[in-house]
Amino acid sequence: MRRNLGRIAVPLIAVALFLAFWEWIVWVNGWPNYKMASPSDIVPAFWKFRGLFFEYGWQTLWRTVVGLLLAVVVGTFLGMIMGFSRLMRDALYPLLVGFNAIPKATVVPILALMFVGQHNLNTILIAFMISFFPIAVSVSIGLSTLEPEYRDILRSLGASQFTVFRKIALPKTLPEFFGALKVAVTLAFIGTNLMEIVSPHGRGLGALFDSGKISADYPLMFAVLLALAFLGIVLYYIVVVLEKIFAGWAERAPG
Amino acid sequence: MTKLIDIKGVTHAYKTASGPLPVLRDLNIAVPEGAFTAVVGPSGCGKSTLTRLIAGLMHPDRGEVWLDGERVKSPRRTVGMAFQNPVLLEWRTILQNVILPLEIVAPTMPKARRIARAEELLALVGLSGFEDKRPSELSGGMRQRASLCRAIVHRPDVLILDEPFGALDAFTREDLWQTMHALRAEEPFTSLLITHDLRESVFLADEVVVLSGRPATTQYVLDVDLPGPRELEVLYTPKAVDYLATLRRQIQIAQGRAPASQGAA
Ligand SMILES: Nc1ncnc2c1ncn2[C@@H]1O[C@H](COP(=O)(O)OP(=O)(O)O)[C@@H](O)[C@H]1O
Numbered sequence: 001m002r003r004n005l006g007r008i009a010v011p012l013i014a015v016a017l018f019l020a021f022w023e024w025i026v027w028v029n030g031w032p033n034y035k036m037a038s039p040s041d042i043v044p045a046f047w048k049f050r051g052l053f054f055e056y057g058w059q060t061l062w063r064t065v066v067g068l069l070l071a072v073v074v075g076t077f078l079g080m081i082m083g084f085s086r087l088m089r090d091a092l093y094p095l096l097v098g099f100n101a102i103p104k105a106t107v108v109p110i111l112a113l114m115f116v117g118q119h120n121l122n123t124i125l126i127a128f129m130i131s132f133f134p135i136a137v138s139v140s141i142g143l144s145t146l147e148p149e150y151r152d153i154l155r156s157l158g159a160s161q162f163t164v165f166r167k168i169a170l171p172k173t174l175p176e177f178f179g180a181l182k183v184a185v186t187l188a189f190i191g192t193n194l195m196e197i198v199s200p201h202g203r204g205l206g207a208l209f210d211s212g213k214i215s216a217d218y219p220l221m222f223a224v225l226l227a228l229a230f231l232g233i234v235l236y237y238i239v240v241v242l243e244k245i246f247a248g249w250a251e252r253a254p255g
Numbered sequence: 256m257t258k259l260i261d262i263k264g265v266t267h268a269y270k271t272a273s274g275p276l277p278v279l280r281d282l283n284i285a286v287p288e289g290a291f292t293a294v295v296g297p298s299g300c301g302k303s304t305l306t307r308l309i310a311g312l313m314h315p316d317r318g319e320v321w322l323d324g325e326r327v328k329s330p331r332r333t334v335g336m337a338f339q340n341p342v343l344l345e346w347r348t349i350l351q352n353v354i355l356p357l358e359i360v361a362p363t364m365p366k367a368r369r370i371a372r373a374e375e376l377l378a379l380v381g382l383s384g385f386e387d388k389r390p391s392e393l394s395g396g397m398r399q400r401a402s403l404c405r406a407i408v409h410r411p412d413v414l415i416l417d418e419p420f421g422a423l424d425a426f427t428r429e430d431l432w433q434t435m436h437a438l439r440a441e442e443p444f445t446s447l448l449i450t451h452d453l454r455e456s457v458f459l460a461d462e463v464v465v466l467s468g469r470p471a472t473t474q475y476v477l478d479v480d481l482p483g484p485r486e487l488e489v490l491y492t493p494k495a496v497d498y499l500a501t502l503r504r505q506i507q508i509a510q511g512r513a514p515a516s517q518g519a520a
């Protein structure tokens with residue numbers, strides 16, 4: 001019981017200390033708002049735009065989650081193909097690496113032109129594109145490095161490839177998969193915001209950030225950053241909880 | 256007695272980047288029903304390849320593998336396998352690990368009966384009370400015991416063991432040998448054991464086959480005529496010491512360190 005209390009209290013205290021330090025350093029240096037807003041300026045900004053924060057925060061969140069789900073489905077599929085077939089791995093790997101190397105900021109205007117006005121679709125696609133790569137790589141490595149004996153214990157009984165995948169390869173890859181998913185969550189947020197900021201008439205927190213920039217409302221810009229950080233933390237810990245449920249066995253017992 | 260495992264003139268080569276690598280050449284081994292045959296041979300001579308051919312995981316270039324009067328063309332449910340690496344699934348408990356083959360071989364078997372069967376075997380190898388532990392909580396020897404249980408839980412006709420005790424320390428290994436005898440007394444499998452421990456082969460087997468260096472073929476067959484049930488002391492009897500000396504000499508020939516004529520003397 002006390003341990004659980006500590007596990008909640010410690011991070012909260014850390015956040016409080018961080019905010020206090022932030023307030024203090026802005027105050028000591030006498031920085032104006034356009035250089036660095038302080039927490040005491042940001043709170044009113046949140047309050048003033050609270051309706052928009054909820055509305056746009058929700059938009060950013062659902063687009064990111066949908067993009068991420070797409071990345072999980074496509075990434076796992078690609079990872080499976082590459083993990084099981086040497087030929088497909090040799091064929092697809094350079095393509096994927098090249099695709100991943102393209103800075104996604106350059107893809108944003110291309111997508112925006114390709115699907116003019118489809119703001120939701122564009123945003124989801126960028127979130128997906130930027131985040132599926134680590135998932136595909138981790139699944140393919142997890143599958144291709146499976147020791148042959150693991151397959152053989154079931155294959156020698158006549159089990160199908162699919163049974164071997166379901167009973168052994170898939171669960172064995174879950175720890176790597178969740179490791180990649182944690183990276184992908186952060187990347188997907190970057191993708192969503194890129195599109196929201198760049199698109200004209202965009203929506204979501206990125207668009208709110210952009211409007212703060214246009215109207216020189218610096219506290220609003222910082223407030224958006226905080227809101228994004230908050231959403232990032234929430235999604236990240238959802239993944240952590242899922243990991244505990246589905247791959248908790250991979251955690252070494254303490255001691 | 257019928258030959259439960261019958262390897263007839265098997266020749267096999269791997270295709271590698273630098274051309275074909277001949278591994279087995281005209282190999283013949285027959286194991287009668289209920290018997291225990293050990294196969295020894297130099298490292299890399301093709302012993303694991305042989306186990307994969309018997310299990311139907313690969314097909315020989317030439318020759319035939321027969322199990323229980325049927326030619327092996329694909330994997331069969333009547334085979335159990337254990338390796339040097341116990342390959343237990345870390346996300347399953349020991350009991351669930353042992354049950355795994357039943358999920359494939361007997362999907363309709365009631366859960367209670369599966370559990371009873373697994374518990375019975377775990378008790379036989381001295382793992383009662385560890386059913387709900389994770390593999391990582393067990394010692395190497397205990398993991399290998401669990402792996403043996405998994406290999407025979409579905410009552411296979413044929414048990415293929417590929418150096419299952421190779422990574423264990425000497426005392427643990429000797430414990431496992433005795434466990435192996437205990438399992439054999441209770442379960443009706445026919446076994447083929449790959450090993451590079453000559454004492455292990457003499458202690459466990461009715462017949463020891465010495466393979467030549469790669470490409471491997473049968474170089475020598477030793478009939479082990481020691482009374483059962485065997486205790487470790489049997490290894491220090493003159494007969495057993497004689498067997499060991501013979502096998503040692505044959506291995507040296509297989510490794511190319513001694514001329515064949517010396518072995519025949
Ligand atoms: N899949 C494979 N492809 C190519 N060569 C292989 C393959 N598997 C094993 N070999 C080679 O075949 C030889 C025999 O291997 P193996 O049967 O594992 O020997 P052993 O079990 O007797 O040590 C070794 O030289 C090994 O390098």
Ligand SMILES: [Mg+2]
Pocket residue numbers: 302303304417
């Ligand atoms: Mg081997």
